[in-house]
Amino acid sequence: MKTINLVGYGNVGQHIANMFSHLTDFQLQAVYTRTPIEQENLPFENVLSLDEMPFADLTIISVKDDAIAEISTQLPYKDSLVVHTSGSQPMEILSSKNRKGVWYPLQTFSKEKTINYAEISFFLEVEYERDRQIIEHFTKSISSSYCFLNSQQRKQLHITAVFACNFVNHLWTISEDIASKNQIPFQFLHPLIKETVDKIQYLSPKQAQTGPAVRKDLTVIEKHLQTIENESYKEIYKLLTNSIIQTHEL
């Protein structure tokens, strides 16, 4: 049984703590939080000062990006494996007193929505070759979707995730806004959205492209631009339409 410490109990930290409920080879030993966790019969020790943190085989730091470096220096033990969970920070920001690594769960975590952890992709990095096994073993026990990336690749991955998730969700926000302003219940768009996603399980997104831009249907595009009232939405429509045309001309 390997012991694991968790530092930070925010949105992502709480999801990480939940991942342990089914694990047999790994025990969540202690969680560091600045304020006590208000829940009875915690399955782990709730530590309120980093000094009290007991030694662990693996320590997961899940705090805001700009606090990672400082927190990693304050751990009271050394020569252990310490990973952070940030998509945008290099492994190097961790203190050298422990063996460095990254364990980045690529997912959009909301407190309001439970997640099937077996359906998360994890991106791993370790400073020392000998730590590959423990981080891989731990990750495998949660999900079969993982790969090792270096910090440079992870930086790019984080950008791909912003396009694939954050920006996509914003386009749905715009879509819902236009729908609601025209008394069209957004639920009627859900089947279209579901199929749009289903398609890219079978086709590459480039192959799956439909719509007036890829057809170069300038009449429809011009009509849409005349119809869109919000100037900011109009700019987005123009830029994405031109980008589709460019992409499919190459």
Add this chain to the structure above:
Amino acid sequence: MKTINLVGYGNVGQHIANMFSHLTDFQLQAVYTRTPIEQENLPFENVLSLDEMPFADLTIISVKDDAIAEISTQLPYKDSLVVHTSGSQPMEILSSKNRKGVWYPLQTFSKEKTINYAEISFFLEVEYERDRQIIEHFTKSISSSYCFLNSQQRKQLHITAVFACNFVNHLWTISEDIASKNQIPFQFLHPLIKETVDKIQYLSPKQAQTGPAVRKDLTVIEKHLQTIENESYKEIYKLLTNSIIQTHEL
């Protein structure tokens, strides 16, 4: 048993013809195509000239937007219900010799991918109140997701669909492009994409927004902009980031 004619057998037309396989109250009587359909034992008459089209209770015109008006004048019968399937064309473009209507299936149809027709939303419009019942009965026999919209609303709906489907798919194309340039298999982003969609079944897209822009994490945003090499992607990143910040400030 009501009879239905289909005019046009392109991408959408073929999917419409397939929808009839399970219907008991409606029969696909004849399909007009410019060239013979190369398939044996067709369950309908394949008509190669519009003049030969037999009278039907409902005629569905599924041809290119700019051919709808002309085709509707060429039908050899009158005083029947004739609908088109275009999201961007008003009902009015149809010839007045028949009773006008619209039957718009909102979906992204690709020939390479089958679709569960019960999961399509249909948007209906009729010129005469008495035609509501037949178009509603016909639609209900395929899908429970439908509503009546006027031509003005449908025009807006088409724009919401471009944002929710076509533009979203393009962001995935960009995401895959960046991933592949950095040797990251795009399949690892599928769980994130799936969860992004699942979330908006429970939360509105606006509530579901995550990422650096909604957190106003200018450090990460600045780092991303320095990392993105493609100028066109950089413009899209900037515009969508600003739009997210604006939307969530209101």
